[in-house]
Amino acid sequence: MKWAIIRFPGSNCDEDARFALEKAGLKAEYVWHTETSLKGFDGAFLPGGFSYGDYLRAGALAAKSPVMEEVRRFAHQGRPVIGVCNGFQVLTEAGILPGALLANLNLHFTCKEVGVRVERNDLPFTRLYQKGQVLRLPIAHAEGRYYADAETLARLEGEGLVVFRYAPLKGEADYNPNGSLHDIAGITNEKGNVLGMMPHPERAVDEVLGGTDGLPLFLGLLEEVAG
Numbered sequence: 001m002k003w004a005i006i007r008f009p010g011s012n013c014d015e016d017a018r019f020a021l022e023k024a025g026l027k028a029e030y031v032w033h034t035e036t037s038l039k040g041f042d043g044a045f046l047p048g049g050f051s052y053g054d055y056l057r058a059g060a061l062a063a064k065s066p067v068m069e070e071v072r073r074f075a076h077q078g079r080p081v082i083g084v085c086n087g088f089q090v091l092t093e094a095g096i097l098p099g100a101l102l103a104n105l106n107l108h109f110t111c112k113e114v115g116v117r118v119e120r121n122d123l124p125f126t127r128l129y130q131k132g133q134v135l136r137l138p139i140a141h142a143e144g145r146y147y148a149d150a151e152t153l154a155r156l157e158g159e160g161l162v163v164f165r166y167a168p169l170k171g172e173a174d175y176n177p178n179g180s181l182h183d184i185a186g187i188t189n190e191k192g193n194v195l196g197m198m199p200h201p202e203r204a205v206d207e208v209l210g211g212t213d214g215l216p217l218f219l220g221l222l223e224e225v226a227g
């Protein structure tokens with residue numbers, strides 16, 4: 001299974017994404033955002049970073065890149081698409097996932113480890129986790145506050161599209177790092193083939209990085225093909 005790691009001007013987690021995918025045994029290649037075809041690829045990974053310097057709104061300009069039409073096609077065809085951090089922002093700005101990522105409530109760039117609860121494990125991305133398991137993953141963002149209108153939120157909850165929620169690691173009361181509604185850290189689409197999340201699983205795939213809780217997400221993608 002070959003993954004396209006989409007590079008926008010200002011992407012900075014592209015190499016981390018490649019490291020994680022390859023560590024899990026998957027093939028990955030970088031694809032510049034001006035490409036109009038993802039022929040030969042099975043999945044698309046939109047990495048974190050500051051595409052277009054986060055001008056206008058994080059992800060807003062990258063969402064208009066030529067390659068995004070292909071990413072949209074992948075999403076509709078049921079192929080796996082993952083957007084992490086800035087990648088999640090791009091997916092919402094492109095309308096591929098609902099809602100928006102607003103400025104953190106504290107108005108600070110927040111870089112720390114957080115608890116992230118797995119809400120469903122019937123997706124390729126989460127099949128190797130237990131439902132209810134709390135992962136320790138890093139976040140690093142200024143615009144990570146998940147927001148959606150009441151109707152969209154009700155639909156997300158009603159259809160079980162919330163995949164990850166911020167949760168206490170050690171019983172702390174202030175576990176939601178950015179003010180996301182319903183503590184939402186990651187969502188999927190109706191088909192369950194598109195994942196957008198603010199925490200960085202690709203930065204938690206080796207003890208030397210401080211933890212390995214992100215690795216099963218990538219290993220799960222491998223199982224999908226093997227199984």
Ligand SMILES: NC(=O)CC[C@H](N)C(=O)O
Pocket residue numbers: 013047048049050051054058059084085086087089109140141142143144
């Ligand atoms: N690591 C990231 O992708 C975070 C950057 C992101 N554009 C932000 O909201 O700050």
